[in-house]
Amino acid sequence: xxxxxxxxxxxxxxxxxxxxxxxxxxxxxxxxxxxxxxxxxxxxxxxxxxxxxxxxxxxxxxxxxxxxxxxxxxxxxxxxxxxxxxxxxxxxxxxxxxxxxxxxxxxxxxxxxxxx
Amino acid sequence: xxxxxxxxxxxxxxxxxxxxxxxxxxxxxxxxxxxxxxxxxxxxxxxxxxxxxxxxxxxxxxxxxxxxxxxxxxxxxxxxxxxxxxxxxxxxxxxxxxxxxxxxxxxxxxxxx
Numbered sequence: 001x002x003x004x005x006x007x008x009x010x011x012x013x014x015x016x017x018x019x020x021x022x023x024x025x026x027x028x029x030x031x032x033x034x035x036x037x038x039x040x041x042x043x044x045x046x047x048x049x050x051x052x053x054x055x056x057x058x059x060x061x062x063x064x065x066x067x068x069x070x071x072x073x074x075x076x077x078x079x080x081x082x083x084x085x086x087x088x089x090x091x092x093x094x095x096x097x098x099x100x101x102x103x104x105x106x107x108x109x110x111x112x113x114x115x116x
Numbered sequence: 117x118x119x120x121x122x123x124x125x126x127x128x129x130x131x132x133x134x135x136x137x138x139x140x141x142x143x144x145x146x147x148x149x150x151x152x153x154x155x156x157x158x159x160x161x162x163x164x165x166x167x168x169x170x171x172x173x174x175x176x177x178x179x180x181x182x183x184x185x186x187x188x189x190x191x192x193x194x195x196x197x198x199x200x201x202x203x204x205x206x207x208x209x210x211x212x213x214x215x216x217x218x219x220x221x222x223x224x225x226x227x228x229x
Contacts, residue, residue, distance in 0.1 A: 034217060041204065042120075043159075045217040088159065103172050104149065104218065108158035 006107035023089030120221035141209030
């Protein structure tokens with residue numbers, strides 16, 4: 001069974017700090033890894049990392065995929081109170097039956113709280 | 117362009133009842149995914165529909181079922197509700213090529229008393 005583990009489960013920092021969130025996975029037939037931010041209800045997309053795109057950056061956020069270590073990190077620099085949210089990591093893998101049988105497995109998320 | 121829409125946004129049911137949740141994907145998206153997000157458990161995969169067919173199913177009992185209509189909208193049905201079914205049910209859609217990000221709706225918050 002596919003597994004996605006995020007750490008830490010929760011984190012409290014002060015504005016201006018830099019944080020690193022971790023995601024490790026055990027899947028067969030890896031296809032992609034996605035990061036989402038969930039503030040209230042609907043998770044919003046941050047990054048997608050694949051074998052052909054292992055590093056992404058957008059403003060203060062950046063993410064790296066380490067296919068050798070089967071993990072990814074999400075970095076947030078100069079954190080702001082608006083960064084407070086649950087950060088979700090998801091890994092997509094092809095099922096054993098092949099074809100178009102893909103499955104996206106989410107980790108439990110990291111709850112980030114940024115205090116002023 | 118409208119995003120993924122879900123209804124109802126909130127509902128309260130009692131044990132043993134049945135519920136139907138609805139989802140309309142982004143126009144042009146053929147894949148619909150259903151997830152359950154219970155407190156402390158993250159997003160648990162329920163069902164994946166594409167082109168009207170069920171493509172994959174998570175580890176949930178058969179009382180969780182659904183379908184996808186010709187216009188690609190989808191329903192999730194839960195029979196014989198139990199207290200532990202209380203959760204946020206999220207629907208997401210993806211494009212025809214079934215690649216790239218999933219776009220999520222705001223979810224349906226189900227409370228079972």
